[in-house]
Amino acid sequence: MTSKVENSIEIERPVSEVFSFVDDYQNTTRYIVGMVQYRPTTAQTSGKGARFSMVKKTNGLPDIKSVVEIVDWEQNRTIGFRSISGFENSGSYKFTVSGDGTTVRLVNAFDITTLLGGGGGFLGGLKKAALGATASIAEGQARRDLTTSLDHLKRLVESTPRKTGKAPAERPAARVATAQSAKKSSANGRATPGEKPTKK
Numbered sequence: 001m002t003s004k005v006e007n008s009i010e011i012e013r014p015v016s017e018v019f020s021f022v023d024d025y026q027n028t029t030r031y032i033v034g035m036v037q038y039r040p041t042t043a044q045t046s047g048k049g050a051r052f053s054m055v056k057k058t059n060g061l062p063d064i065k066s067v068v069e070i071v072d073w074e075q076n077r078t079i080g081f082r083s084i085s086g087f088e089n090s091g092s093y094k095f096t097v098s099g100d101g102t103t104v105r106l107v108n109a110f111d112i113t114t115l116l117g118g119g120g121g122f123l124g125g126l127k128k129a130a131l132g133a134t135a136s137i138a139e140g141q142a143r144r145d146l147t148t149s150l151d152h153l154k155r156l157v158e159s160t161p162r163k164t165g166k167a168p169a170e171r172p173a174a175r176v177a178t179a180q181s182a183k184k185s186s187a188n189g190r191a192t193p194g195e196k197p198t199k200k
Contacts, residue, residue, distance in 0.1 A: 112138050
């Protein structure tokens with residue numbers, strides 16, 4: 001019983017900055033709703049092959065636990081993941097340049113039966129019948145969580161100071177100290193940088 005939720009958002013930052021933020025696993029618990037653990041289980045923490053143990057809390061459901069692997073990674077374009085154990089889920093982030101900003105599309109597919117279980121016999125049949133209603137509720141909650149997570153991502157990235165690449169401006173105090181040093185050197189008869197020595 002696979003469900004799929006997706007949404008996108010515009011972030012007013014260059015694609016390189018947005019991708020870098022999402023690609024840093026330490027930021028995952030900062031913007032994904034209910035994510036209380038997302039830690040690497042491999043020495044590799046970025047790119048295809050990196051694996052992470054995750055625990056996510058969702059209203060009305062048991063804790064979601066699984067180990068996910070990055071299965072698709074292209075810098076500034078996409079990050080794809082899928083579970084290799086525990087709760088079955090997969091998804092992807094797609095990054096698209098949009099003017100001076102970036103569009104991020106997040107897709108998540110999951111199988112609610114791997115969280116709630118099934119079972120055989122009469123009781124198993126009743127449980128599976130109930131799963132239909134539960135899956136619908138879970139899908140609605142997952143959609144809300146995904147949308148809120150994207151809102152959190154936008155707020156966090158846009159609140160980060162822009163990377164200008166310019167060297168920091170010289171502080172006024174430093175300029176004053178330099179000027180005073182130049183005057184003192186001149187008074188002592190020593191040449192300041194760029195000045196020819198005075199002959200006596």
